[in-house]
Amino acid sequence: MNVFLALTFSGVALGAVYFLAASGLSLIYGLMDILNFAHGLFMTLGAYAAWDVASHLPASWGAPLLFVIALVASILGGALAAGLTEVLIIRPLYGRPIGQILVTIGLDLAVVGLLLGGFGSNSLSVPVPLWLIEATHVGGLSLPNSDFVALVAGVVVLVSLELFLRKTRYGITIRAGVENRDMVSALGINVGRAFTLVFVIGGAMAGLAGLLYAVVFSGDLISPTQGDSLLIFAFIVVVIGGLGSIRGSAVAALLVGLVQDYTNFYLGSHPGMAEIGNLSVVLLLALVLEWRPRGLFGSTL
Amino acid sequence: MTNALEVSDLHVTIAGSHVLQGVSIEVPVGGVTALLGRNGVGKTTTLRALLGLVASTGAISVLGTDVRGWSTHRIVRLGVGYVPEDRDVFAGLTVAENLRLAEQVDEPRYDDVYAIFPELRERTRQRAGTLSGGQQQMVSIARALLNGWPLLLVDEPSKGLAPRLVSELADALERVATLATVLLVEQNLAVVRRLAQRIVVLDHGEVVHTGDARELHDPDLAKRFLGVTGVR
Numbered sequence: 036m037n038v039f040l041a042l043t044f045s046g047v048a049l050g051a052v053y054f055l056a057a058s059g060l061s062l063i064y065g066l067m068d069i070l071n072f073a074h075g076l077f078m079t080l081g082a083y084a085a086w087d088v089a090s091h092l093p094a095s096w097g098a099p100l101l102f103v104i105a106l107v108a109s110i111l112g113g114a115l116a117a118g119l120t121e122v123l124i125i126r127p128l129y130g131r132p133i134g135q136i137l138v139t140i141g142l143d144l145a146v147v148g149l150l151l152g153g154f155g156s157n158s159l160s161v162p163v164p165l166w167l168i169e170a171t172h173v174g175g176l177s178l179p180n181s182d183f184v185a186l187v188a189g190v191v192v193l194v195s196l197e198l199f200l201r202k203t204r205y206g207i208t209i210r211a212g213v214e215n216r217d218m219v220s221a222l223g224i225n226v227g228r229a230f231t232l233v234f235v236i237g238g239a240m241a242g243l244a245g246l247l248y249a250v251v252f253s254g255d256l257i258s259p260t261q262g263d264s265l266l267i268f269a270f271i272v273v274v275i276g277g278l279g280s281i282r283g284s285a286v287a288a289l290l291v292g293l294v295q296d297y298t299n300f301y302l303g304s305h306p307g308m309a310e311i312g313n314l315s316v317v318l319l320l321a322l323v324l325e326w327r328p329r330g331l332f333g334s335t336l
Numbered sequence: 337m338t339n340a341l342e343v344s345d346l347h348v349t350i351a352g353s354h355v356l357q358g359v360s361i362e363v364p365v366g367g368v369t370a371l372l373g374r375n376g377v378g379k380t381t382t383l384r385a386l387l388g389l390v391a392s393t394g395a396i397s398v399l400g401t402d403v404r405g406w407s408t409h410r411i412v413r414l415g416v417g418y419v420p421e422d423r424d425v426f427a428g429l430t431v432a433e434n435l436r437l438a439e440q441v442d443e444p445r446y447d448d449v450y451a452i453f454p455e456l457r458e459r460t461r462q463r464a465g466t467l468s469g470g471q472q473q474m475v476s477i478a479r480a481l482l483n484g485w486p487l488l489l490v491d492e493p494s495k496g497l498a499p500r501l502v503s504e505l506a507d508a509l510e511r512v513a514t515l516a517t518v519l520l521v522e523q524n525l526a527v528v529r530r531l532a533q534r535i536v537v538l539d540h541g542e543v544v545h546t547g548d549a550r551e552l553h554d555p556d557l558a559k560r561f562l563g564v565t566g567v568r
Contacts, residue, residue, distance in 0.1 A: 207433050211426040217389055218424045222479060223412035223440045 041176050042300050043293065048182035048251060050292025051189025055244035056265050057272035058196065058284045059117075059237020065213035065279020066233050068132045073120055073139035074241055075266030076146050077113045081242020082249050082257040083150065084112025086161045098164035105161060105246065113242015114235045121234035126227070143263065150259035158256035161249055168255075181251045188247060192240055193285050199236075200281065209233060213279040244269075268295075271316055275323045277333025286331055287323075294319050339397075340365045340487045340517040341386070346394035348378070348385050355381045356392070357541035363534075365486075368509075368518040370528045370549065372562055373538035379521040380421050382538070383489045387411055387418060399487060413440060417480025417516070421491040423472045427465025431456055431475055434464050438479035449478045452511050470501040474508070481512060488516045494524045506530050525552060525562070537562070 060074045085105035092101055124142060128134040167184065170177045200206035208229050212219045220226050241262075248265055249257045272291050276283030299312035323331065341363035348356040356378045363369045371379050385392040388408040396403050403411045412418065426434055435449070435456075450457045453474040459467065464475055473493055480488050493509065494502045506527045512518065513531060522528050528535070529552050537545040551557050 204436065207429065207437050211429055211433075211437055214426050214428060215424055217408075218420065218426070219437070220408035221387055221389065221412060221418045221420065222438045223409050223483075224437070225407075225409045 037175055038300075041178065042296050044176070044178050045182055046293035046296030047289060048179075048185040048189075048292070049296055050289035051185045052244050052248050052251060052265075053268055053272050053292055054189050054285050054288035055192060055240045055247065056269035057276070057288055058192075058281050059233075059240045060266075060269050061273040061276065061279055061281065061284045062209065062213070062233050063237050064273065066209060066216065067125075067135075067230055069125065069135045069139070070270075071139050071237075072136065072266070073117075073142045074237065074269065075262030075264075076143045077117050077120075077238040077241035077262070078245030078248070078265055079147065079150065079257075079259060079262030080116040080245070081109035081113035081238075082161070082245035082261065083154070083159075084242065085109040085246045086159050086257055089162050090159075094162075098162060099166075101162055102164050102167065105163075106243065109242040109246035110239045111242070113245065114239035117234040117238020117241070118231060120238075121231050125234070126230075129227075147259050147263065154259065156259070158253075158258045161246070161255045161257060163250060163255050167250065179251075185247050185251045188243060189288075192243070193281070196236075196240075196281055205229065205232060268316065271320050273330075275320055275330055277330030280330070280332035283330055283332030291316050291319065338365060339363060340399060341519060342395070342397040343382075343386065344395045346382070346385055346392055346396065348381050348390055348392045350381070350390065355541055356385065358394070359538065359541065359543055361536050361543060361546075363487075363517060363519050365517050367533040368513050368520050368531045369534045369536060370532035371519060371521045371536050371538065372528065374562060375523075377538045378541045379538055380491055383418070383420075383491050383519070383521060386489065387416065415483075415485040415487055417483065417485045417488040419473075419476045419480045419488065419490040419493060421495065421521075423469075423476040425464040425467070425472045425475045425479075428463065430461055430463055431467070432460040434475050435460075435478060435482060438482050441483045444482045445484045446482070448484070448515065449481055452481070452508050453478055469496050470498070470505070473497065473505060477508065477512065481515065484515070486516055488512065488518045490518055491521045492523060493520075494522060494527055502527065525558065528552060 056078060060071055063069055063071045085108045088108040089101045089105040092104065120142065124138055125135050128138060167181050170179050171183065200210055208219060208224055212226055212229050216226055244265065245262055248261065249255055253261070268291060272284055272287045275290065276287030294315050295312045298315035302308050302311045339362050341361065344360040346356050346359040359382055371382065373379055381390060384390045386396055386398065388406055388411050398411055398416060399414050401414055455471065456474055456478055459471065464472060467475065477493065493505055497505060502524060509531055520532060529549065532549040535547055535549050535552065536543055
């Protein structure tokens with residue numbers, strides 16, 4: 036039982052990271068019809084921004100403060116990368132969604148190549164405070180502190196995003212635009228601004244996801260291609276949840292995180308079954324699409 | 337400015353099909369001008385082209401301003417309210433959110449809106465997707481009215497409504513027409529005869545007739561251009 040509870044906890048933490056990675060992707064597709072293949076790049080750049088800032092500041096500032104700065108840097112790095120991408124690369128191709136999709140793939144390949152050239156293919160280590168590697172003991176369970184960080188980040192982002200989308204005029208504009216972009220402009224609203232905003236918000240969450248993924252699941256190591264592998268799961272989460280739905284992304288991210296975690300533990304240790312966790316996620320995707328072709332919370336395609 | 341809207345030699349091609357072939361329309365300030373024609377002659381496309389929602393060539397002057405090449409939101413902000421075909425309310429948003437999104441002026445005219453559609457006041461927290469067709473039409477017209485704008489483009493407001501609701505709708509539109517110049521696309525001739533002063537008839541992407549709305553009492557005209565009979 037304890038093993039199951041611990042697994043559930045780490046599955047939820049994994050789900051929180053998937054949610055951060057996927058929700059921006061879902062909003063961008065919902066509003067702009069762009070399958071943003073550069074989203075993995077935003078995750079990677081967020082993680083590199085965090086590493087760059089944290090490893091160049093004086094260690095005397097103390098690991099906890101440096102880690103907080105690294106978190107902020109990952110958010111800003113992802114947001115900046117995404118904002119520039121929208122303004123400089125996506126916008127000139129407005130009205131040509133296929134061109135926009137292709138250019139995001141090209142951008143991802145090019146910048147990942149630059150990162151490999153600049154930083155090498157070896158993983159870099161993000162400095163983290165000691166307590167992040169430790170575990171907290173709760174009723175006989177030993178739960179990694181890094182999982183708590185991911186969980187808190189996921190919940191804080193989900194709540195703030197929901198509040199933003201429900202309560203602010205920009206948020207309402209984005210929800211309306213996901214339904215019917217033309218009608219939003221026909222009410223006199225500059226939808227282009229909402230496009231940039233959605234990219235910036237999505238990029239911020241992706242950047243945070245990039246850093247947290249490294250901290251929670253890959254021993255504080257970052258590499259130029261980590262975003263691309265995370266992007267595959269983010270896409271699966273978006274499709275399961277329903278394109279354009281934030282709640283859908285949240286529920287789907289939890290499902291995917293839990294299924295992957297359970298399967299990895301219970302089946303992954305058998306010979307030749309190392310990839311069974313990834314396979315289970317794809318099977319989950321197939322099952323959900325068979326049952327609900329538009330995803331759990333999707334209303335339109 | 338004597339005309340709220342001037343369009344000349346408007347051409348639109350959609351997916352290889354030449355939908356509008358040199359449409360010219362003048363809509364004078366005040367009253368209701370009805371844009372008529374059979375299904376598929378390009379009435380909706382004309383409205384969408386005026387708003388920059390589909391690409392077009394030709395001259396378009398909205399409220400005295402040449403808007404060729406303008407983006408939709410800039411044209412709308414000149415003072416144009418749009419009630420699209422099929423209403424296009426945002427189903428996932430509440431009535432209040434639909435209206436809030438439409439606010440473009442410092443003092444939106446909620447009083448005008450609620451005077452014409454008192455029912456909406458009680459439904460502000462309801463999701464627009466759960467409203468009846470008639471109620472959704474109220475939201476759609478309310479969004480266009482809210483800013484007190486001088487020109488309204490209204491596309492087939494009676495479409496899909498029960499006959500009883502159509503007459504209520506016509507009452508509401510009659511009051512709307514006292515607040516703004518209206519270009520109305522409408523298939524229901526009873527509604528047109530009640531509201532419109534002028535008619536413009538489209539056929540095969542061209543204007544084939546412009547005249548006084550009283551001509552609609554002439555069965556020949558109605559039959560020739562609109563393919564309807566039995567006009568009393």
